[in-house]
Amino acid sequence: MPKVSVKGQQMPASPIRKxxxxxxxxxxxxxxxxxxxxxxxxxxTPPQFWNxxxxxxxxxxEYCPSNGIESYRKKFAQYYNNIGIAVDASDFMITEGAxxxxxxxxxxxxxxxxxxxxxxxxxxxxxxxATVGKIxxxxxPTSIESSFALPPIEDFxxxxxxxxxxxxxxxxxxxxxxxxxxxxxxxLREICLKHDLFLFVDEVYREFLYGGxxxxxxxxxxxxxxxxxxxDSISKxxxxxxxxxxxxxxxxxxxxxxxxxxxxxxxxxNSLGQIAGEDLFDLGKEYYDGIIAExxxxxxxxxxxxxxxxxxxxxxxxxxxxxxxxxxxxxTDVFCxxxxxxxxxxxxxxxxxxxxxxxxxEGSGKNQVRIAYVLNTEDLKAAVKCLEEGLKEYxxxxxxxLVN
Amino acid sequence: MPKVSVKGQQMPASPIRKxxxxxxxxxxxxxxxxxxxxxxxxxxTPPQFWNxxxxxxxxxxEYCPSNGIESYRKKFAQYYNNIGIAVDASDFMITEGAxxxxxxxxxxxxxxxxxxxxxxxxxxxxxxxATVGKIxxxxxPTSIESSFALPPIEDFxxxxxxxxxxxxxxxxxxxxxxxxxxxxxxxLREICLKHDLFLFVDEVYREFLYGGxxxxxxxxxxxxxxxxxxxDSISKxxxxxxxxxxxxxxxxxxxxxxxxxxxxxxxxxNSLGQIAGEDLFDLGKEYYDGIIAExxxxxxxxxxxxxxxxxxxxxxxxxxxxxxxxxxxxxTDVFCxxxxxxxxxxxxxxxxxxxxxxxxxEGSGKNQVRIAYVLNTEDLKAAVKCLEEGLKEYxxxxxxxLVN
Numbered sequence: 001m002p003k004v005s006v007k008g009q010q011m012p013a014s015p016i017r018k019x020x021x022x023x024x025x026x027x028x029x030x031x032x033x034x035x036x037x038x039x040x041x042x043x044x045t046p047p048q049f050w051n052x053x054x055x056x057x058x059x060x061x062e063y064c065p066s067n068g069i070e071s072y073r074k075k076f077a078q079y080y081n082n083i084g085i086a087v088d089a090s091d092f093m094i095t096e097g098a099x100x101x102x103x104x105x106x107x108x109x110x111x112x113x114x115x116x117x118x119x120x121x122x123x124x125x126x127x128x129x130a131t132v133g134k135i136x137x138x139x140x141p142t143s144i145e146s147s148f149a150l151p152p153i154e155d156f157x158x159x160x161x162x163x164x165x166x167x168x169x170x171x172x173x174x175x176x177x178x179x180x181x182x183x184x185x186x187x188l189r190e191i192c193l194k195h196d197l198f199l200f201v202d203e204v205y206r207e208f209l210y211g212g213x214x215x216x217x218x219x220x221x222x223x224x225x226x227x228x229x230x231x232d233s234i235s236k237x238x239x240x241x242x243x244x245x246x247x248x249x250x251x252x253x254x255x256x257x258x259x260x261x262x263x264x265x266x267x268x269x270n271s272l273g274q275i276a277g278e279d280l281f282d283l284g285k286e287y288y289d290g291i292i293a294e295x296x297x298x299x300x301x302x303x304x305x306x307x308x309x310x311x312x313x314x315x316x317x318x319x320x321x322x323x324x325x326x327x328x329x330x331x332t333d334v335f336c337x338x339x340x341x342x343x344x345x346x347x348x349x350x351x352x353x354x355x356x357x358x359x360x361x362e363g364s365g366k367n368q369v370r371i372a373y374v375l376n377t378e379d380l381k382a383a384v385k386c387l388e389e390g391l392k393e394y395x396x397x398x399x400x401x402l403v404n
Numbered sequence: 405m406p407k408v409s410v411k412g413q414q415m416p417a418s419p420i421r422k423x424x425x426x427x428x429x430x431x432x433x434x435x436x437x438x439x440x441x442x443x444x445x446x447x448x449t450p451p452q453f454w455n456x457x458x459x460x461x462x463x464x465x466e467y468c469p470s471n472g473i474e475s476y477r478k479k480f481a482q483y484y485n486n487i488g489i490a491v492d493a494s495d496f497m498i499t500e501g502a503x504x505x506x507x508x509x510x511x512x513x514x515x516x517x518x519x520x521x522x523x524x525x526x527x528x529x530x531x532x533x534a535t536v537g538k539i540x541x542x543x544x545p546t547s548i549e550s551s552f553a554l555p556p557i558e559d560f561x562x563x564x565x566x567x568x569x570x571x572x573x574x575x576x577x578x579x580x581x582x583x584x585x586x587x588x589x590x591x592l593r594e595i596c597l598k599h600d601l602f603l604f605v606d607e608v609y610r611e612f613l614y615g616g617x618x619x620x621x622x623x624x625x626x627x628x629x630x631x632x633x634x635x636d637s638i639s640k641x642x643x644x645x646x647x648x649x650x651x652x653x654x655x656x657x658x659x660x661x662x663x664x665x666x667x668x669x670x671x672x673x674n675s676l677g678q679i680a681g682e683d684l685f686d687l688g689k690e691y692y693d694g695i696i697a698e699x700x701x702x703x704x705x706x707x708x709x710x711x712x713x714x715x716x717x718x719x720x721x722x723x724x725x726x727x728x729x730x731x732x733x734x735x736t737d738v739f740c741x742x743x744x745x746x747x748x749x750x751x752x753x754x755x756x757x758x759x760x761x762x763x764x765x766e767g768s769g770k771n772q773v774r775i776a777y778v779l780n781t782e783d784l785k786a787a788v789k790c791l792e793e794g795l796k797e798y799x800x801x802x803x804x805x806l807v808n
Contacts (some may be wrong), residue, residue: 001630002513002630004658004659007516008511008513008662008666009662011669013665020469038467045464053457056458059449060446060448061453061643061644061645062444063444064646065424096674099669109408112411125671128668129669132511132537132669134538166406198406239465241671242466242676254408255408261415261417264417265415265418265507265529265532266500266501266504266507266529267645268648270674270677271648272457272674272680
């Protein structure tokens with residue numbers, strides 16, 4: 001029997017999805033599972049999307065251009081212009097979600113054994129995309145004590161080698177919710193210009209800002225036209241994850257030309273998501289105010305109630321809809337599985353993503369979880385209560401699993 | 405300014421799409437361009453697809469499971485059962501078209517510098533997918549004189565090394581239209597069992613058979629459960645290229661588990677194409693008879709009229725909707741571009757795919773083109789007439805471009 005590739009064996013299983021068989025089994029046993037593991041918003045996809053589909057009079061669902069439908073790219077660019085970022089349709093390549101954008105971005109800019117510096121914890125799938133191209137992820141640790149802020153410039157300088165080609169951040173951050181300030185972006189600008197590195201920024205959560213915070217896009221960094229590559233998606237902004245529509249946005253024409261060849265090999269991104277999604281870029285302040293108010297309410301409930309649980313620490317995230325919390329357990333991989341397999345409270349349990357998968361450094365983040373606050377406030381309260389009860393019971397069942 | 409990757413530079417531009425700027429320019433000059441370059445069927449996507457979209461009452465367009473929606477995989481498996489292939493939903497992984505299926509299949513089974521044997525000419529994007537994983541394509545030449553039939557077993561034996569992991573064919577073939585017989589598949593079975601190789605078969609055109617030909621699926625080869633990996637798509641079968649829905653179909657659970665990890669990294673295939681496309685698997689004999697009759701008529705017109713042009717040779721394809729023809733010119737890359745830039749007949753011109761991009765061997769196929777017969781019979785006749793006139797004029801303008 002022929003064997004699968006070493007790469008296939010080395011590909012990390014998703015920390016967000018690897019416990020799915022256990023949650024499926026819990027559901028089969030009749031439990032309600034609160035999904036705090038995945039960034040799947042519960043908010044409705046705006047009606048404009050569904051209406052477009054209902055009123056289609058297309059006859060043949062054709063391939064679209066490899067870089068996306070032109071009218072869609074124009075609308076996407078217009079939305080950028082409206083938020084103060086000067087780009088046009090030719091700076092865009094439409095992809096299958098930000099996932100494909102990140103994958104093409106890495107393959108277009110980095111070769112085997114080239115290095116990409118990423119503050120950790122990091123979005124787990126960055127490690128997977130790097131594995132495809134045998135690109136080396138060089139993590140720089142951030143700490144829960146400093147709310148996962150950008151590490152000092154010295155840490156970057158120490159990590160940079162002749163093989164370093166890029167720095168990647170997610171802003172606001174998945175998994176930590178940390179919002180990088182303009183000052184922190186200026187630090188990254190300085191490093192990238194000094195060492196001639198690409199600055200990759202995943203900005204899919206840029207509207208999700210709380211407490212009056214404001215966002216500074218890497219595309220507005222001066223003198224960085226050829227260095228900045230932004231990854232975007234409509235998944236979270238418009239609660240349309242299943243559309244799988246994202247984009248690479250950059251003024252570096254060589255990067256776009258390279259990415260286009262990867263794009264041509266897969267012919268085109270899906271057409272339906274673009275056709276149905278075009279009008280969503282017309283949504284205005286009222287729409288965004290509504291979703292931000294809802295998520296801010298959820299964040300406040302989550303963070304307040306988590307920090308009231310003995311032994312739990314959760315910094316207050318400035319954006320996105322994730323938080324990384326440390327729990328009073330030794331190994332959250334074991335604990336999260338136990339919650340699904342062996343625990344229930346009021347006929348429910350909670351699914352979380354063990355944070356170990358968001359660290360590229362072996363052994364880091366073992367007592368942390370990533371929590372996505374994508375449930376309505378009632379469910380969110382019930383989920384945190386359930387977690388609290390779970391931690392109590394776990395301490396009794398398995399005293400050895402406790403920290404200290 | 406940071407530089408793009410060597411891989412990005414090495415990625416081949418698509419021979420199917422690289423002339424698009426010239427066809428766009430021709431259209432801007434007011435010419436009608438007959439597109440024989442791309443396998444974009446003109447037949448209508450069945451109404452079941454559009455009706456499903458019109459009647460959706462979904463509120464949130466969610467991610468689906470990384471291996472696809474379960475009900476969709478069940479329907480897909482049922483369609484296989486109906487055509488005599490015993491597989492079930494657990495043998496499927498749904499992907500973004502056959503493109504992603506092929507890409508995940510290669511990455512799951514082959515590492516850097518591993519070798520995959522592919523008869524050439526071959527579907528151009530196989531070379532692109534291999535480039536992503538730094539996998540070596542080892543071509544085995546087939547010849548226009550033998551209608552691009554499977555090369556003798558000795559040619560495979562000679563090409564196999566310790567690094568060989570897989571043989572890949574497309575059946576019926578893109579670009580040649582050649583339909584591999586059961587006997588030829590038994591030859592491949594023998595080689596794969598002897599050398600413990602994967603047999604990858606791209607079967608997206610399996611219904612497109614002419615002249616009463618019948619199709620033998622690699623999934624029905626005995627004793628090859630762990631060797632055969634089939635790639636499929638709804639793009640051509642249901643004229644739904646823009647849906648980007650394909651599949652890996654294999655009984656090898658290790659391959660599926662490996663592919664699933666690549667799939668988890670990109671979260672999920674798009675949901676809309678699956679939701680809208682589910683009922684298409686219920687289409688019966690009448691539907692397939694209709695499309696086959698139409699394409700057979702087109703094939704006959706194309707092949708007959710091409711072979712009547714002085715100096716043109718085109719074998720009669722047994723399936724798919726492509727043909728590879730040799731033209732009386734020295735370099736079809738130059739000629740195809742010239743047709744778009746410098747020629748018109750009755751205010752029209754023809755776009756074809758130069759065959760050089762379908763060969764991995766440098767310098768092969770220089771006088772060949774791939775033609776997709778995806779136009780209605782009237783347009784197809786006009787396109788061939790236009791090509792005939794183009795060849796006449798080209799012979800006068802550039803006598804040095806002629807063979808001999």
